[in-house]
Amino acid sequence: MDASTIGMIAFxxxxxxxALRVPIAFTLAxxxxxxxxxxFAFRTGTFMPERAIKATTSxxxxxxxxxxxxxxxxxxxxxxxxGHIAYRADITTKIYHAAKxxxxxxxxxxxxxxxxxxxxxxAITGSSIACASTxxxxxxxxxxxxxxxxxxxxxSVAAGGTLGSLIPPSVLFIIYGIFTETSISSLFLAGVxxxxxxxxxxxxxxxxxxxxxxxxxxxxxxxxxxxxxxxxALDSWPAILLFVLIIGGIYGGIFTAxxxxxxxxxxxxxxxxxxxxxxxxxxxxxxxxxxVQTSAIxxxxxxxxxxxxxxxxxxxxxxxxxxxxxxxxxxxxxxxxIALIYLLLGMFLDPIGIMVLTLPLMIPLVxxxxxxxxxxxxxxxxxxxxxxxxxxxxxNVFVIANVVGREAPIDKIFAGxxxxxxxxxxxxxxxxxxxxxxxxxxMAAR
Amino acid sequence: ETVLIHGxxxxxxxxxxxxxxxxxxxxxxxxxxxxxxxxxxxxxxFKANAAVQxxxxxxxxxxxxxAVYYPQEMAGYGIADLPVNNPDAWVGMRATDELMRSSQxxxxxxxxxNLVYIGTxxxxxxxxxxKGGAIKSVADISGKKVRGVGAYGKxxxxxxxxxxxxxxxxAYQGLDTGLIDCSQGYSYAVAALKQAEVMDSYTILDWxxxxxxxxxxxxxxxxxxxxxxxxTLASVGSDMADEFxxxxxxxxxxxxxxxxxxxxxxxxxxxxxxxxxxxxxKKFLDEWAETAGSAxxxxxxxxxxxxxxxxxxxxxxxxxxxxxxxxxx
Amino acid sequence: MLVNLEKILLxxxxxxxxxxxxLITSNVIARALFASQVPDSVTMVRELMVAAxxxxxxxxxxARAHVSVAFVTDRFPDRARSVLIVAGSxxxxxxxxxxxxxxxxxxxxxxxxxxxxYGDLNLPKWPGRLLFLIGMIATFLRLxxxxxxxxxxxxxxxxVSDEQQHAADLLAEKDVL
Ligand code: NA
Ligand code: NA
Numbered sequence: 001m002d003a004s005t006i007g008m009i010a011f012x013x014x015x016x017x018x019a020l021r022v023p024i025a026f027t028l029a030x031x032x033x034x035x036x037x038x039x040f041a042f043r044t045g046t047f048m049p050e051r052a053i054k055a056t057t058s059x060x061x062x063x064x065x066x067x068x069x070x071x072x073x074x075x076x077x078x079x080x081x082x083g084h085i086a087y088r089a090d091i092t093t094k095i096y097h098a099a100k101x102x103x104x105x106x107x108x109x110x111x112x113x114x115x116x117x118x119x120x121x122x123a124i125t126g127s128s129i130a131c132a133s134t135x136x137x138x139x140x141x142x143x144x145x146x147x148x149x150x151x152x153x154x155x156s157v158a159a160g161g162t163l164g165s166l167i168p169p170s171v172l173f174i175i176y177g178i179f180t181e182t183s184i185s186s187l188f189l190a191g192v193x194x195x196x197x198x199x200x201x202x203x204x205x206x207x208x209x210x211x212x213x214x215x216x217x218x219x220x221x222x223x224x225x226x227x228x229x230x231x232x233a234l235d236s237w238p239a240i241l242l243f244v245l246i247i248g249g250i251y252g253g254i255f256t257a258x259x260x261x262x263x264x265x266x267x268x269x270x271x272x273x274x275x276x277x278x279x280x281x282x283x284x285x286x287x288x289x290x291x292v293q294t295s296a297i298x299x300x301x302x303x304x305x306x307x308x309x310x311x312x313x314x315x316x317x318x319x320x321x322x323x324x325x326x327x328x329x330x331x332x333x334x335x336x337x338i339a340l341i342y343l344l345l346g347m348f349l350d351p352i353g354i355m356v357l358t359l360p361l362m363i364p365l366v367x368x369x370x371x372x373x374x375x376x377x378x379x380x381x382x383x384x385x386x387x388x389x390x391x392x393x394x395x396n397v398f399v400i401a402n403v404v405g406r407e408a409p410i411d412k413i414f415a416g417x418x419x420x421x422x423x424x425x426x427x428x429x430x431x432x433x434x435x436x437x438x439x440x441x442x443m444a445a446r
Numbered sequence: 447e448t449v450l451i452h453g454x455x456x457x458x459x460x461x462x463x464x465x466x467x468x469x470x471x472x473x474x475x476x477x478x479x480x481x482x483x484x485x486x487x488x489x490x491x492f493k494a495n496a497a498v499q500x501x502x503x504x505x506x507x508x509x510x511x512x513a514v515y516y517p518q519e520m521a522g523y524g525i526a527d528l529p530v531n532n533p534d535a536w537v538g539m540r541a542t543d544e545l546m547r548s549s550q551x552x553x554x555x556x557x558x559x560n561l562v563y564i565g566t567x568x569x570x571x572x573x574x575x576x577k578g579g580a581i582k583s584v585a586d587i588s589g590k591k592v593r594g595v596g597a598y599g600k601x602x603x604x605x606x607x608x609x610x611x612x613x614x615x616x617a618y619q620g621l622d623t624g625l626i627d628c629s630q631g632y633s634y635a636v637a638a639l640k641q642a643e644v645m646d647s648y649t650i651l652d653w654x655x656x657x658x659x660x661x662x663x664x665x666x667x668x669x670x671x672x673x674x675x676x677x678t679l680a681s682v683g684s685d686m687a688d689e690f691x692x693x694x695x696x697x698x699x700x701x702x703x704x705x706x707x708x709x710x711x712x713x714x715x716x717x718x719x720x721x722x723x724x725x726x727x728k729k730f731l732d733e734w735a736e737t738a739g740s741a742x743x744x745x746x747x748x749x750x751x752x753x754x755x756x757x758x759x760x761x762x763x764x765x766x767x768x769x770x771x772x773x774x775x
Numbered sequence: 776m777l778v779n780l781e782k783i784l785l786x787x788x789x790x791x792x793x794x795x796x797x798l799i800t801s802n803v804i805a806r807a808l809f810a811s812q813v814p815d816s817v818t819m820v821r822e823l824m825v826a827a828x829x830x831x832x833x834x835x836x837x838a839r840a841h842v843s844v845a846f847v848t849d850r851f852p853d854r855a856r857s858v859l860i861v862a863g864s865x866x867x868x869x870x871x872x873x874x875x876x877x878x879x880x881x882x883x884x885x886x887x888x889x890x891x892x893y894g895d896l897n898l899p900k901w902p903g904r905l906l907f908l909i910g911m912i913a914t915f916l917r918l919x920x921x922x923x924x925x926x927x928x929x930x931x932x933x934x935v936s937d938e939q940q941h942a943a944d945l946l947a948e949k950d951v952l
Binding site (some may be wrong): 017018019020021022023024025026027029030033034056057058060061064065068069070071073074077078081254255258259261262263265266269284287288290291292293294295296298299300303391392398401402409410411 | 785786788789792793795796797798799800802803807817820821822823824825827828829830831832834835838840841842843844845846847848856859860862863866867869870871873874876877878880881903904907937
C-alpha cells in the first residue's frame with residue numbers, strides 16, 4: 001500500500017472516529033500514529049515493524065514535545081489565566097456593565113462590542129487561539145448572563161478570534177513572507193483592509209441576526225442617566241488600564257506580545273488584590289482552572305501537530321497540488337481549486353501546518369501564472385482563518401467549547417458560526433476578485 | 447529507485463534551500479535516477495531542535511542538523527560555530543568538511559549515535575544590524591539591547607550589551623518597535639527575513655561564522671546502500687561546499703547591495719576593533735574544548751586541526767581563487 | 776490515590792503557570808529598568824511550559840475535559856453512546872502509549888548523555904522530558920481507570936456520561952478509589 005492511499009484512509013478514519021464521539025485529540029493522535037507506523041513499516045516493500053516502531057514513536061514524541069516546549073505559546077496559558085483572574089477580580093463584569101449601559105439601545109450591541117474587542121485583541125497578539133481562549137472566558141459568560149443566545153455568545157467570539165492573522169502584526173504573514181521571499185511590511189499593510197472588511201461583515205451579521213430574531217440578544221428598556229453612564233465607564237478602569245498597558249507596551253517597544261501576557265497577569269492580580277476583589281484562594285482557583293483548560297487545548301494542538309507530520313509523510317499535499325498544476329486550468333478555475341484545497345486542508349489541519357505543507361509546492365505554481373504574491377498571501381491567510389472555524393476540526397471552536405463548558409456544545413457553536421462563515425466567503429470572493437482591496441495600502445505606502 | 451526522505455527545518459527559499467535542492471538534483475543526476483530525494487521543508491516532519499534523534503531513529507533518512515541545539519551530542523560539529531578568526535564562508539566550509547570526514551574520533555562518535563556525516567553549510571560570517579545608533583566601534587556595543595546567538599552573543603554581552611533573548615523571526619518586530627536596538631545576523635538571512643525594512647545600519651564584523659549546520663544521514667539507511675550509492679552521496683555532499691560557497695557569496699553581495707539601496711548604512715568595523723572581538727571570543731574556545739572532552743572527543747587536538755585547515759584553505763583561496771571563479775574563466 | 780496524585784500534579788501545574796508569569800515579568804522589568812536579564816529565561820519558560828501543560832492533564836482527563844463531537848451520537852440510544860465513550864477512553868490510551876514509550880526512551884537518553892541547552896547556565900535537558908513523562912503516565916492511568924470503571928458500568932447494563940465536570944467540581948470530588 002502506498003503512502004497516499006494510507007493518507008486517504010486515515011482522513012476517512014478521522015471523520016468516522018470524530019462522528020463516533022472519540023475525543024478530538026485522541027482521534028488525531030491515534031490515527032496519525034497508527035497510519036505513520038504502516039507508512040514506515042512498508043516503506044522498503046518488506047514489512048519491517050521494529051524500525052517502524054522506532055521511527056513512529058520518535059516522530060510523535062518530537063512533534064508533541066516540541067509544540068508544548070515552546071516559549072511563544074506560553075502566551076496561551078497566561079492569557080487564559082488573565083481571563084480567569086480578571087473574571088474573579090470583577091474586571092470583566094465591570095467592562096461588560098459599561099458596555100451594556102452604553103449600548104443598551106443598540107440591539108446586539110454587546111455582541112458587536114465583543115467581536116470588535118476580539119478583533120482588537122487578536123490583532124495585537126497575532127494569535128487567534130490566544131484570543132479565543134481569553135475572550136471566550138471574558139466575553140461569553142457575561143453575554144450568557146445577560147441572556148444572549150449561546151450560539152451568538154460563542155460564535156461571535158470564535159469568529160472574532162479569526163481576525164488575528166489578517167490585521168497586523170501576524171505570525172502567519174511573517175511565515176508566508178519567509179516562504180515566498182515577499183516583503184513582510186507589505187503583507188502587513190495588505191491585510192489591513194481585508195481585515196477591516198471582515199470585521200465590518202461580522203458586525204453586520206450580528207445586526208441582521210438580531211434584527212430578524214430579537215430574542216437572541218435581549219434588550220432592556222431601562223434608561224440610564226448620563227451620570228450613571230459615566231460612572232459605569234469610570235468603574236471599568238482596570239480593564240482599560242490593562243488594554244492601554246498591552247498596546248503601549250507592545251508598540252512602545254517595552255515588551256513582546258508573549259511578555260504582554262505575563263505582565264497583564266501580574267497586573268490584573270495586583271489590581272484584584274488592591275481592590276480587595278481577589279484573595280489567595282481566588283487566585284489559586286483561577287490558576288487551577290486555567291491549567292485544566294489549557295492542558296486539554298494543548299493536547300488537541302499537539303495531536304494536530306503530529307497529524308501534520310503524518311500528512312507530510314504521505315505526500316498527499318504534493319499529489320493534490322501536482323494534480324492542479326498538471327491540469328493547465330484557466331486562472332479562475334485555478335483560484336477556485338486553490339481555495340478548495342485550503343478549505344479542505346483547513347477542515348483538519350492548523351494554519352502553520354498547512355502553510356508548511358503547501359507553500360513550497362504552491363508558490364511555483366502561482367508564480368507560473370504570474371500572480372501577485374502579496375495578494376495571494378492575503379487570500380491564503382484568509383482561507384486559513386476560515387479553517388479555524390470550519391468543522392470537523394476548528395481549533396477556535398474547540399477552544400471556546402472548552403472554556404465555556406456544558407452551556408455551549410460544539411455543534412451549537414458551529415451552528416452559530418455558519419452565519420459568520422457566509423460573510424467570510426463573501427469577503428473571500430471580494431478579495432479574490434478585486435486584488436486592489438489588498439494592494440491599495442501597500443502601493444500607497446511606497 | 448531509492449527514495450530518501452530529507453527533513454529540513456527551513457523554508458524552500460534562499461541560498462541554503464537552493465544548495466539543498468542542488469544537492470538533491472545532483473544526487474539524482476549522478477546516480478542516473480537510482481537515488482531521489484523527497485525534501486520535507488519548514489519542519490513539517492521535525493523542528494531543528496529534534497533533528498538529531500529524528501534522523502537517528504529513521505523519521506527521515508537524511509536531515510539538516512544545526513549543532514547549536516545539541517551542544518553535547520554534536521560537540522564535534524559544534525567546532526564550526528566557534529568565534530575563531532574565520533570570516534570566509536567557502537574556507538570555513540572546506541575546513542569543516544575535511545575535519546568531519548578525516549577525524550576518526552568524530553566519525554566514531556557519530557556512528558555511536560547512528561549518524562553519518564554527508565555535507566555542510568554555513569551561515570557565513572556573523573554581522574550585526576541596528577536601528578537607531580550604529581555600531582562603528584566595539585565601544586558602541588555597550589548599552590545596546592542586542593539579540594545575539596551562541597558564543598558570539600556571549601561576547602556582545604561581555605562588551606556591555608544588554609542581551610535580549612528572542613527568535614530570529616521575532617527580531618523583525620523587535621527592531622521595528624524598538625524592543626531591541628541590534629540583531630546579530632548574516633547578510634543573506636537579513637535579506638531573507640526582510641530585516642533591512644526595519645534597520646538603519648549594518649556593521650560588517652569580518653569575524654567568524656556559525657558553521658555547524660549540515661546534512662546528516664541515518665546510519666542504518668546508509669549501511670543498506672551500495673558502496674556506489676554511498677560514494678555518490680559523499681562526493682555530492684563534499685561538492686555542496688563549493689556550490690554553496692558560490693551561492694552564498696553571491697547572495698551576500700546582493701543582500702548588501704539591496705540594503706544600501708534601501709538606505710541602510712553599511713559599515714565595516716575597523717581592524718583593531720575586530721581584533722578585540724576575536725580576542726574576546728578566545729575563552730569560549732576553552733569552554734568548548736571542555737564540553738568536547740566530556741563527550742569523549744580530543745577537544746584541543748581538534749581545534750588545532752581545525753585552525754590548520756582554515757589556514758590551508760585560506761592559502762588555497764589566495765593562490766587559486768574560488769573554484770567557481772576558475773570554472774567561469 | 777489516583778485523585779490525590781492528580782491533585783498534587785494539578786497544584787504543581789498551577790505553580791508552574793504562576794512561575795511563568797513571575798519569571799517573564801521579572802525579565803521585562805530587568806530589561807526595561809536595569810539593562811539586564813534573567814539568565815536563560817527562554818529555556819526556563821520552555822521547561823516550565825511542560826509542567827504547566829502536562830502535569831494537569833490527568834486532572835483534566837478525570838474531569839472529562841477532552842472535547843468531542845457530540846451531535847451525531849446524541850441521537851444514538853444511551854447504551855450505544857456509553858459503549859462509544861468507553862471506546863474513546865481506550866483510543867486515548869492507544870494515542871498516549873507511544874508517547875510514553877518514546878518519552879521514556881528520550882528521557883533516559885538525555886540523562887545518559889548529560890545533554891544540556893546551550894546558554895548562560897547550560898541548563899540540563901532532562902527535567903522537561905521527565906515532566907512530560909510524568910504527565911503522560913498519570914493521564915494514561917486515569918484513562919485506564921475510566922475505561923475500567925465505565926466499562927464495568929456498561930457491562931452491568933448501566934449508562935455513562937462524558938459531560939465535562941468543571942475544575943471546582945473536581946476539587947470537591949472525594950477519593951473514588
Ligand atoms: Na494580528
Ligand atoms: Na477547520
